[in-house]
Amino acid sequence: MRRKDTEKHRRILDAAVRVFARKGFFRAxxxxxxxxxxxxxxxxxxxFKNKDDLLISIFExxxxxxxxxxxxxxxxxxxxxxxxxxxxxxxxxxxxxDPDLAAVFQVELRRSGRFMKDYxxxxxxxxxxxxxxxVEQGRREGSFRGDFPAGLARGLIFGTLDEVVSAWVLSGRxxxxxGQGEYIADLLLRGIxxxxxxxxxx
Numbered sequence: 001m002r003r004k005d006t007e008k009h010r011r012i013l014d015a016a017v018r019v020f021a022r023k024g025f026f027r028a029x030x031x032x033x034x035x036x037x038x039x040x041x042x043x044x045x046x047x048f049k050n051k052d053d054l055l056i057s058i059f060e061x062x063x064x065x066x067x068x069x070x071x072x073x074x075x076x077x078x079x080x081x082x083x084x085x086x087x088x089x090x091x092x093x094x095x096x097x098d099p100d101l102a103a104v105f106q107v108e109l110r111r112s113g114r115f116m117k118d119y120x121x122x123x124x125x126x127x128x129x130x131x132x133x134x135v136e137q138g139r140r141e142g143s144f145r146g147d148f149p150a151g152l153a154r155g156l157i158f159g160t161l162d163e164v165v166s167a168w169v170l171s172g173r174x175x176x177x178x179g180q181g182e183y184i185a186d187l188l189l190r191g192i193x194x195x196x197x198x199x200x201x202x
Contacts, residue, residue, distance in 0.1 A: 008039060008047070011039070012034075012054075016028075017100050020108050021103040025104075025112060055108065055109065066127075067127055074086050087131065087134065088181050089181040092165070092180060092181050092184075096178050102169050105165075106165055107166075127158070131157050145193065
């Protein structure tokens with residue numbers, strides 16, 4: 001698979017996001033994606049094997065771009081609470097800024113048998129590992145509780161964000177997704193943060 005023209009490669013990916021979101025993965029055609037990207041039909045096949053390859057490439061590349069952005073933003077402050085809030089806010093903001101991508105991630109990917117059954121989902125594992133790093137850091141710092149499985153906390157954080165974005169997509173994107181970040185962070189932190197042992201009362 002050639003990757004000589006990175007601008008054209010990106011243009012085809014972005015066009016596929018728009019077409020998949022508008023028509024659905026199964027109804028979309030390579031010819032429609034090519035037209036949206038302003039390239040010949042055959043050009044798409046120089047970069048991607050088929051529609052499934054395009055869909056998985058969207059997931060991998062968009063996720064890795066997102067993860068890189070989150071890691072950069074987290075450098076502003078080192079503490080785990082800030083890093084968790086940063087991750088939550090950027091997760092929501094990324095999808096609100098690109099509703100078509102949200103539709104592809106939350107709906108169309110889950111309709112792909114290859115993605116759900118056969119694909120290794122390395123990019124998703126990388127994101128879950130990043131969440132796990134934040135949880136483990138908070139436990140080491142003493143700001144997060146240490147009496148629960150770290151994997152459970154990781155799954156709870158990702159699952160909450162995933163469900164919120166899915167509900168936003170399915171509701172027609174009527175609410176302000178980014179405005180919910182602070183509330184989600186507060187609810188999650190109330191569950192995993194370690195209480196100040198000097199505080200009196202229940």
